[in-house]
Amino acid sequence: MTIDVQTEVLHYTAFSSDPAGGNPAGVVLDASGLDDSAMLAIAARLGYSESAFLTPPPEGLGEPGRAFTLRYFSPKAEVPFCGHATVATAIALGERIGTGELTFATAAGTVPVTVAEDPATGGLRATLTSVEPHSEAVEDKDLAEALAALDWPAEALDPAIAPGIAFAGARHLVLAAGTRERLADLSYDFDRLAALMHRLDLTTVQLVWRASELVFHVRDPFPVGGVVEDPATGAAAAAFGAYARELGLVAEESELTLHQGEDLGRPGVLTVTLHAGDARVRVSGTGARIPA
Numbered sequence: 001m002t003i004d005v006q007t008e009v010l011h012y013t014a015f016s017s018d019p020a021g022g023n024p025a026g027v028v029l030d031a032s033g034l035d036d037s038a039m040l041a042i043a044a045r046l047g048y049s050e051s052a053f054l055t056p057p058p059e060g061l062g063e064p065g066r067a068f069t070l071r072y073f074s075p076k077a078e079v080p081f082c083g084h085a086t087v088a089t090a091i092a093l094g095e096r097i098g099t100g101e102l103t104f105a106t107a108a109g110t111v112p113v114t115v116a117e118d119p120a121t122g123g124l125r126a127t128l129t130s131v132e133p134h135s136e137a138v139e140d141k142d143l144a145e146a147l148a149a150l151d152w153p154a155e156a157l158d159p160a161i162a163p164g165i166a167f168a169g170a171r172h173l174v175l176a177a178g179t180r181e182r183l184a185d186l187s188y189d190f191d192r193l194a195a196l197m198h199r200l201d202l203t204t205v206q207l208v209w210r211a212s213e214l215v216f217h218v219r220d221p222f223p224v225g226g227v228v229e230d231p232a233t234g235a236a237a238a239a240f241g242a243y244a245r246e247l248g249l250v251a252e253e254s255e256l257t258l259h260q261g262e263d264l265g266r267p268g269v270l271t272v273t274l275h276a277g278d279a280r281v282r283v284s285g286t287g288a289r290i291p292a
Contacts, residue, residue, distance in 0.1 A: 007031075007042070009026050009027070009028055009042060009046070009051075010027040010028070011024060011025075011026060011027070011289065011292065012024070012027050012089075012091060012289050012290060013025070013266075013268075013287060013290055014083075014088040014091070014126075014234070014268070014285055014287045015087065015232040015260070015261075015268035015269060015285035015286065015287070016232070016261075016267065016268040016269070016285075016286060016288065017121040019288045019289065019291065021266050021268050022084070022232050022267075022268035022285070022286075023048075023049065023230060023232035023266070024048050024088075024290055025049075025050055025051055025082075026042060026043065026046040026048055026051030026052070027051070027088055028042065028051070028053045029054050029089075029093070031054055031055050032055050032056065034053065036078070039053050039071065039078075040073050040077070043073035043074060044075040044076075046075075047075055048227075049074060049225055049227045049230045049231070050073065050079060050082040050084070050225070051072070052071070052072055052085035052088065053070070053072075054069065054070055054089065055069045055071070056068070061103055061105055061110070062103030063101065063103070065097065066093075066097065066101060066102050066103065067103040067104075067105075068102070068103075069104070069105045069106075070086065070089060070105065070106050070111075071106070071107070072085050072106075074222075074224075074227070075225065075226040076224065077225070079203055079225070080106065080108040080169060080203075081106050081107065081131075081169030081235050082234070083128060083233060083234015083237060083238060083283055084230075084232050084233065084234045086106075086113060087113075087126040087128065087234055087283075087285050087287055089104075090113040090115050090126035090128070091123075091124045091126050091287035091288075092289070093115070094115035094124045094126070095289075099115045099116050099117060100114070100115060102115060106169070108131050108169035108170065109131035111128055111129065111130070112129045113126055113128045113129070115127075121286055124286070124287065125287075126285065126287065127273075128234065128238075128283050128284070129280050130242075130281045130282075131168060131169050131280070133167055133168035133239060133242035133243075133279060134166075134242075135164050135166045135167065135239075135242070135243050136165045137164060137165070138163050138165050138173060142200060146193070146196055146205065148192070149189045149192040150175075150188045150193065150205075151189070152175075152177075152182070155178075156177060156179075157176060158177060158178045158209070158210065160176070160210075160249075161208065161210065161247065161249065163175050163176070164243060164247075165202070166239035166242060166243035167239055168241075168242055169235050170203035170236075170239070171200070171201055171202050171239075172202060172205065172236045172239045172240070173200065173202050173204075173205045173206065174239070174243055175205060175207055175208070176209065177208065177209045179209065180209050182209070183208075183217060186207070186219055186229070193205065193221060193223050194223035194224050197223065197224045203224070203235065203236070204222045204233055204235075204236050205220065206218060206233070206236040206239065207219045207220070207221070210249075214250060214254060215256070215257045215259070216240075216258050216259070217259045217260070217262070218233070218236070218237070218240070218259070219260065219263060220260070229264060231260065231261040231264050232260045232266070232285070233260065233270075234283045234285070237260075237270045237272050237283050238272065238283045239281075240272070241254075241274055241281045242274075242279070242281050244256065245274050251274075252276040252277075253274060253276040254274045255273050255274070256272040256273075256274075257269060257270075257272075258270040258271075268285065269285065270283060270284075270285050271283070271284045271285065
C-alpha cells in the first residue's frame, strides 16, 4: 500500500449548499500516486459512504484539462459509480478550473457533467448525465427476503409502484413505502440485508415514498458499503428516475424532485430530469466544501 502523506483530501457535501446537509464525500483531485489499497484506506479512514479519486483520463477522452478517470471507494470496497461523489468532485473542480463541461471515465462508463453557477444559492450546481439505464424484475423470494430484513410487512408497500431492480451505473432494489411514516421508521437487520445485496449485486436499496406527482422522499440503506444509510444517493436517483418513467409513473419528459437525508438530519435535494427521446437521466444538485 502506498499513501503519500502529502496527498490532499478535500471534504465536500453534495445535494446541499449547506455543509451540514446533503451527503459528504472525500475528494482527491490527484490520486495518481495512490494504489487501490491506499484509496480504500483513505475511504475507510474518512468513513463517508463514498470517496472519489481522480487520475488522468484515457487517451482522447474529452477536452484536455477537463477530462479525468474517476474512481469511487466506500469504506469497504470500490463501487462502479457514485452520483453524490461525482457531484462533489465536479463542484470541487469547478471552483478550481471554472464552470463548464467535464468528462469522467468511470467503471460504469463515460459520465459527462456540467458545472454552472446556481443563482438560488450563489454557489455551484453540477448536473451529471447517467449511462444508459435498464431495469429487471425482482424475484418473489428475493423481495420477501428484503422485506424480512427491513422488517416491513408486504402490506407496507405502495401497490402503485412495483418493486424492481433499477440500474443507471449501479444496481438498486426499488421499494416504495405506502406512507411517509413507514419510510421514516427504518431499523433493519444490517447483516441480513447486506447478504442479500451481495447476492444480487446491489449497491443500495432505494426506498421511496411518493409525496405528489413529481415529488418523492427517498432513503438508501447501504450496508454493503459499511454504512447504515447513504444520506443522498445520486446513482439511485438516476436509476429511480428511469424506472419511474418505464413504469409510466411520470411522463417521458419530466423533472422530479427527490428529498433525502431529512431523517438523518442531513437534508438534501436531488433534481432528476428526464428528456423525451433520451434514455439517459440527468441528476443535478448543489454542493459545498466542508470546513476542515
